Amino acid sequence: MSLSPAEIWDRLRQRARQVLPEQAYRAWLEPTEAIGLDDNTLLVGASDQFTADWNESKHADLLATFAPVALGHPIKIRFKVHQERLGRVQMDMFVAPPPVAVSTAPIVQQPRISTPLNPRYTFDQFVIGKSNDVAAAAAQAAAQAPGKVYNPLFIYGETGLGKTHLMQGIAHELLRRTPTLRLAYVGTEQFTNEFIGAIQAGAMGDFRRRFREIDLLLVDDVQFLKGKESTQEEFFHTFNAIYEAGRQIVLTSDRPPKEIPGLESRLVSRFEWGMVANIDSPDLEHRIAILKKKASLDHLELTIPDEVIEFIAQHVKSSVRELEGSIIKLLAYASLKHRDISVDLAREALRDKLRAGSSSDFPDVPPTTITVATIQQVVAREWGVTPDGLRSKTRTKQLTVPRQIAMYLCRELLALQLVEIGNAFGGRDHSTVIHSLDRVADEMNGDPAFTERVLKIRGMLESLRTTGQLGS
Numbered sequence: 001m002s003l004s005p006a007e008i009w010d011r012l013r014q015r016a017r018q019v020l021p022e023q024a025y026r027a028w029l030e031p032t033e034a035i036g037l038d039d040n041t042l043l044v045g046a047s048d049q050f051t052a053d054w055n056e057s058k059h060a061d062l063l064a065t066f067a068p069v070a071l072g073h074p075i076k077i078r079f080k081v082h083q084e085r086l087g088r089v090q091m092d093m094f095v096a097p098p099p100v101a102v103s104t105a106p107i108v109q110q111p112r113i114s115t116p117l118n119p120r121y122t123f124d125q126f127v128i129g130k131s132n133d134v135a136a137a138a139a140q141a142a143a144q145a146p147g148k149v150y151n152p153l154f155i156y157g158e159t160g161l162g163k164t165h166l167m168q169g170i171a172h173e174l175l176r177r178t179p180t181l182r183l184a185y186v187g188t189e190q191f192t193n194e195f196i197g198a199i200q201a202g203a204m205g206d207f208r209r210r211f212r213e214i215d216l217l218l219v220d221d222v223q224f225l226k227g228k229e230s231t232q233e234e235f236f237h238t239f240n241a242i243y244e245a246g247r248q249i250v251l252t253s254d255r256p257p258k259e260i261p262g263l264e265s266r267l268v269s270r271f272e273w274g275m276v277a278n279i280d281s282p283d284l285e286h287r288i289a290i291l292k293k294k295a296s297l298d299h300l301e302l303t304i305p306d307e308v309i310e311f312i313a314q315h316v317k318s319s320v321r322e323l324e325g326s327i328i329k330l331l332a333y334a335s336l337k338h339r340d341i342s343v344d345l346a347r348e349a350l351r352d353k354l355r356a357g358s359s360s361d362f363p364d365v366p367p368t369t370i371t372v373a374t375i376q377q378v379v380a381r382e383w384g385v386t387p388d389g390l391r392s393k394t395r396t397k398q399l400t401v402p403r404q405i406a407m408y409l410c411r412e413l414l415a416l417q418l419v420e421i422g423n424a425f426g427g428r429d430h431s432t433v434i435h436s437l438d439r440v441a442d443e444m445n446g447d448p449a450f451t452e453r454v455l456k457i458r459g460m461l462e463s464l465r466t467t468g469q470l471g472s
């Protein structure tokens with residue numbers, strides 16, 4: 001029986017999980033998916049270019065070593081950006097530890113339907129600003145007097161702005177005070193699936209007990225109730241039972257109740273009974289404060305200078321999740337390049353994110369006027385060889401060293417993918433490119449004259465980019 005690409009990927013990934021740190025697994029391999037199997041190569045999609053490159057350089061070989069045992073034959077693994085997933089970057093953590101279940105010994109007997117809470121989603125880790133002060137105050141009030149003041153509390157806003165964080169903050173606070181709290185925390189999809197499962201199993205009585213005999217109901221993404229008539233009906237009764245018992249309900253959505261299409265009017269009106277609070281995008285000062293808070297929580301104040309925090313806050317505006325993702329990317333990039341974190345490094349590492357905005361938003365991101373061909377020309381001239389020689393298969397030392405440097409500069413200045421660099425230099429494979437980049441980085445660590453020469457070329461190219469002229 002032959003396995004599907006998804007099954008192959010699952011087997012290999014699970015093996016990798018046993019040997020990689022959990023955080024590394026979650027950050028890099030979890031948000032990937034198999035795209036297809038081509039000949040003997042498994043193609044795996046990542047959400048963005050950097051994740052693809054990082055996996056390619058750090059994990060592809062390791063994963064391939066599991067194949068003979070896991071699949072019974074060797075295969076190669078290649079990572080690429082999965083077009084459908086572009087724009088859905090999910091780096092929902094800084095250097096976050098894996099979420100832990102909230103369960104503690106005394107609670108075990110309590111009815112509990114709960115996805116694990118993220119231990120970092122507490123009130124004291126939530127930075128309050130103009131865009132979220134009403135929602136944060138309401139959440140704190142609901143945690144102080146559950147079921148009494150804002151019931152239900154309905155928090156809405158665009159993705160990645162802290163709705164789930166605030167909602168879980170209420171649960172953390174209540175659990176801290178009452179460890180035996182009966183908590184139900186689910187996404188709307190999970191509620192729907194459990195409901196369908198209960199109908200199929202003829203276990204509606206059990207389902208109702210589990211969802212109604214609770215102290216706190218948290219439901220994420222209620223916009224997904226749209227168009228699901230029977231689920232809405234069941235949710236309506238669940239809501240009423242909990243509400244009438246004076247227990248707290250907290251809901252999140254990407255839009256206010258009235259704007260959820262296909263939501264029954266009796267649910268719309270119930271969702272508006274308590275408090276409907278919006279979370280907006282944070283302004284610049286708020287973004288800086290959030291980044292500083294995250295940096296201090298992870299003891300990164302000395303690693304990430306203030307000007308880098310400000311640079312990121314100025315340019316990454318779409319969501320707090322994106323802000324966090326930027327820092328993760330920057331940390332990984334710095335570690336891959338063995339370089340200290342600076343604004344220049346951030347500009348390189350976050351090139352994709354910076355480009356996602358309009359150029360007028362990013363006046364200090366210069367238009368890319370240099371190309372691979374320019375880099376090849378400038379390097380070839382400096383080393384007294386020809387650009388064609390750099391692109392050829394010839395492996396004399398006279399050509400190998402400038403070729404490696406030109407590859408390195410393509411990566412540094414143009415942030416090209418490994419495979420793009422390989423193609424631009426006579427169709428070399430990614431491991432040759434990685435080897436070349438490592439060689440240059442090693443030489444630069446140990447040989448000041450070499451470093452000076454590379455930096456001189458780099459300076460010339462950068463000046464070409466900013467002024468349109470080659471610096472001397």
Ligand SMILES: Nc1ncnc2c1ncn2[C@@H]1O[C@H](COP(=O)(O)OP(=O)(O)OP(=O)(O)O)[C@@H](O)[C@H]1O
Pocket residue numbers: 092093120121125126127128132157158159160161162163164165166254290320321324
């Ligand atoms: N004000 C804030 N202070 C600190 N961290 C924040 C803040 N707002 C958001 N975050 C962080 O941003 C990330 C995304 O937040 P969260 O998951 O709560 O977003 P969301 O609005 O629920 O998004 P989605 O709708 O996609 O589920 C989390 O890691 C969260 O801790």
